[in-house]
Amino acid sequence: MEFITKALPASKRVALIAHDNRKDAIVDWCLRHRPLLEKHQLLATGTTGGKIEGATGLDVHKLLSGPLGGDQQVGARISEGEVDLLIFFWDPFEPMPHDPDVKALLRIAAAWNIPVACNSSSADMIVQSALMDRAFDREVPNYQRYLKQR
Numbered sequence: 001m002e003f004i005t006k007a008l009p010a011s012k013r014v015a016l017i018a019h020d021n022r023k024d025a026i027v028d029w030c031l032r033h034r035p036l037l038e039k040h041q042l043l044a045t046g047t048t049g050g051k052i053e054g055a056t057g058l059d060v061h062k063l064l065s066g067p068l069g070g071d072q073q074v075g076a077r078i079s080e081g082e083v084d085l086l087i088f089f090w091d092p093f094e095p096m097p098h099d100p101d102v103k104a105l106l107r108i109a110a111a112w113n114i115p116v117a118c119n120s121s122s123a124d125m126i127v128q129s130a131l132m133d134r135a136f137d138r139e140v141p142n143y144q145r146y147l148k149q150r
């Protein structure tokens, strides 16, 4: 197995989430990047986190399962500046009972300018990117103008 160890500056907060049909893919991705991921703080929705922990031995802070509010918990942490990177392997083929939560999570990640990967090729590129430092020091959007219009 080829390990990828470079990139990702130390101790960032990485959120990991996958729908059921994509869980094997995120576990494979975590195994491939294990030496890198162990230097960071990992949080995940409940079932995803359990699978990653079981397969990799990585320490993962587990929130609620996605359909029970886990996606919303991750979204809340993003809004509070507590997540640096979102790896979310969502399922492009199955509708989810909690689709509104999934959409809300992706929306809030876009609003707060968080790097987001929805599949392994984009996740590979993000964690290996020379721009990663800059992404972590990203400009946090200023929504004053929007708030004034309300």
Ligand SMILES: O=C(CO)COP(=O)(O)O
Pocket: 017, 018, 019, 020, 044, 045, 046, 047, 048, 049, 064, 065, 066, 067, 070, 071, 098, 102
């Ligand atoms: O449903 C999810 C994301 O929308 C993931 O939740 P679990 O990790 O608990 O399966």
